[in-house]
Amino acid sequence: MRTLARLFALLLFAITPAFGWEYWGGDSGGTRFSPLDQITPANVGNLVRAWEFRTGDLESHAAQMARTKFEATPLFVEDSIVFCSPFNEVIALDPGTGEQKWRYDPKISTTQRPGNRYACRGVAHWVDDQAAENAACRARIFMGTNDARVIALDARTGIPCVDFGTHGEVKLDIGKPLTWPGEFQITSAPVVSRGVVVVGSSISDNVRVDAPAGTVRAFDARSGQPRWSWDPLDHDGIEAGTANVWAPMSADEARGLVFLPTSSPSPDFWGGKRPGNDAHANSVVALRTETGELVWSFQTVHHDVWDYDLPAQPTLARIDTGDGMRDVVIQPTKQGFVFVLDRDSGKPVWPVEERAVPQGAAEGEQLSPTQPFPTHLPALVPQQFSLADEFKPLPVIGSPSCDAQLAGVRNEGLYTPPSTQGTVIYPMTGGGVNWGSAAFDPVHQIVYANTSYAVHLVKLIPSVEAEGLKPPPGVDFGRQRGAPFAMTRAVAMSRFGLPCNKPPWGTLVALDLKAGKILWRSTVGSTEDRAPLGMAFKWGTPLVNGVVITAGGLVFTGAMDAYLRAFDARSGEELWQGRLPVPGIANPMTYLWKGEQYVLIAAGGHSEVGTSIGDSVVAFRLARQGEAPSLWSRTIDRPGGRFLGEAMAVVLAIVVVIVLGWRWRRRMKSQQTSMAIGKLL
Template structure:
């Protein structure tokens, strides 16, 4: 009865009640909510691995190529298949119950191009042509974008290219500018569909040059591939810049005929002297007519961005109780940890957003905005200020390096401008909520999001010095050609390789939007798969990926250790861990197949995050009659991991002994001198 009630509630609230997972975000609006309730807090601890499918990339790709992959795919379940893409844009269809391959399409992208944002494919899009005859070829289609900037249409049942789309099933997209190298411009997120139109964004290399490729969003006829419209988010009058592209996932309101774009910062990220003003419509949620590309509204979340605080998350389309009745909204989380809630028809904030004064005194030639927008109703999802006194020390007396690093940099809180002195950017440019986006429970009216907590050190390097600059290990370097400064970026870390800010370093957050209240924080992830001897400190890991929520009262997520986890949606308590071959830094999803509810996740690691690399998709379900958890699973598929508490305690003692030994030896050397 409870499951039936929840399903009826979802229907009444206007959310998609699909028992499959037909879109990258679960539904067109990215709520990541499933009405399935077979798996519950009471039985989730008995989940068993149903199947593990390997793409084979580890076997056939060169190791140096695999070291440039990010396995961020979220599968769809459509046309009786589970369909996903690999980092190399192969599209694979599996039997949802067994994981056996049904078909596979390889676009044969070149691995000599070295894409700027690594080899990655977050997902594919599904569309059914209601004008086509039942059973005809390509009536149902899978659309995918590629790292070498093609848009491809495949028959969803067979994987064969749809010959009538573009040229032989594909469109080659021109960047409209001479590229420095082929990988400067790529497609990483899934296209979106609406009213017979397919829309695709692009990903562009950061901080290479002022005149970077334009961030043009492109739309095509879903049947023929004929161009329908283009939209450049950046208003170029009086501005010399590129970028402001849409690399993150988009959302569609089919009923309204709107597509919602989360746009990025103009080029380059950390100096904007050649792009005066607020740079409309960069760093904005933008609503367009999907049929024509006409601008309906835009709301900017950062003015004149010089912190790389672009919008990385899919705009979540939900119907919420505001206290004054139900309202259709767009929920946009940010890297800073803000949550903007906007009216879906007008783009105006549902609750007040204040323009507050922010630090000034930018680098030479900079033209900072004197204020930035701050939401007032929903509190930030994470802390937004750090001082030298907040530096993390594993043991008393060993935090000096981090304390000095933070003390020597310019640090006036959120929106402190980049400087030649070096500036603390906290939350970091990959912090807060990232491409995994947020999830919304339409029944209980609660928003869930993963957040990352880390510090970036940003330093501007004068042009003459930048010409011969060689970045130290662990530092990114961007030439920012055309600007008077290059830039260096690094994560603030101790000599032991630990983050300089205190744990937790990754948290799941639950928010009551109506009340404007954070219900709970829950630490996600341990150090088990990166620390010596598998020591499992419960400090959390940075969380780029997102969550999936169910009417069964569960929230599922991966982390940078090799586990899929389930949390109680009401309390945030961790209930279960399922061991993965390598970390699943991808969004989980859930579906019903032949009476069983499954939870699946891409488990291929993430080279940029420094994890081990794999090529798997793994699915779990409840045990069937006669099945049971193995002894190994009973030991590791539980909260805390492999005897985490005892291992952490033993590890801390070991580290303390090693640290004391090192200090003793250092003192002996000093005395000897």
């Protein structure tokens, strides 16, 4: 059976290069599935570090590194590993050695102070089948930049394609002056299909009602000439901007469709000037790739005032629903929902119910009385938080600081509206599934996704009271100019600097689509890189990044500690850890080079959440004959591995929690961690 399953997987992927990684999500539909099976649960413990490449950013951009997040997923194209740095440098490496082959620097401004940090999640690859075999720029690399450019490079040399736009680039016309240069940027990889390159945008949250429009733009992949533009919002009769597409998109080449995960309109937490359901905001949208014509749209949140935009790439899959095979779009959300939609019509494959949700909005607000709830698939994360769910590592002492924060605030479950008294938002606005997106195993019809758990406290503040307000460190403050309320947002944290909700704070989940049930959950990440003496409490870490799954039966993922991990895809058991120089808060990928399978991840940390910062890309492969696994690799050979666990002596636990909390709290103040976890773009 296993041999047949692998053969089936290879046949499914026969239309794409079998051993490459040509798209940000592995394939154009973002399944993050690889048919490679050389590395298996039986031999994963033999992985060794193959090579490490450093971009040099720590030296060349030392002053800006505190505003970076290295979230890139490299491509394996043109016999090269190709990726972008947080500063939009595009770099090509030798797949076997990690040696640099070429490099292109667009020289973005380092004074723009981008609202969502310096970030570049990836690039796109496209081959012009109308060009001569050896013509320059027959194979192209496309990238969107932090300063709102679209750049085209020769995929073999890194030289700009002079026939694209002006000397290889197109500068976006944003349509209005920016509040500051970094209010508008592009952070996710473009999509290229049918000779058209499509880009979204990332626009700073909660700055103003009249934010820049979240227009999706398309250009001719050869000339750079505009092809079409599309705005998720109908601006007739409303005052709002944004509703952009900051997350990665997907494409169906055969159907000629591009799939967009759209965001909420501006501002996030008060929408009185945008009455109604906000058109195609918070929606999965299908457009004609060549014309931008709207084909269908499905809204996952009506009139969003919780910052529950769609952060994940729509996953295109073919599934057995029980009534035959269907082409679908799988869309996970921050709330932990998984919507499965017919790819041609956008209609739910299984029923979605409109259910009544809490009301009683702030003055001037007009909430939707209902919200959509999938019925067949369970939520991937809890959606209700109560005092019984508080984390009390020292039960004798309890968590009085958490009790004080949660007292008197509104907490009526999912979709409790923001209020002037304060409101619990759970899952938090960076919870559930984030930009790392889901992965899909086409053989076993299983979805795998990383998820995050934390409690947000959001409070509306009348504008007149917000003038001159200086919130304490770790509290996100949004002026929401043009609205009658400003806002504050913070993760509910104890006096020890630990989240108020019980761990785990990050899990990997396996979901059986056909059966409609969760097969397993596994905690991912520990406190090892933050606790004194390297003590590793297996409490999990928030997981905004995604996973890669393989026909070899493994799931690979990074976390907010400095390890790449491998899990058994069938059982969820953690099997292996590969040490990284700093946390790899990016999506891993895998490829075959000269007969050897490699697993690779960008390891640069994440300044918003207070990790250590670096500039590395690290690749692992199986040990060759006579080559022993190094200190960089270890097998988890007993429950808990090196983790100290819950049986630790009480006295030691008290010391660790207090010291750990002090360190985390200090880091929160310096890095404003709780504010960052809120959006985690």
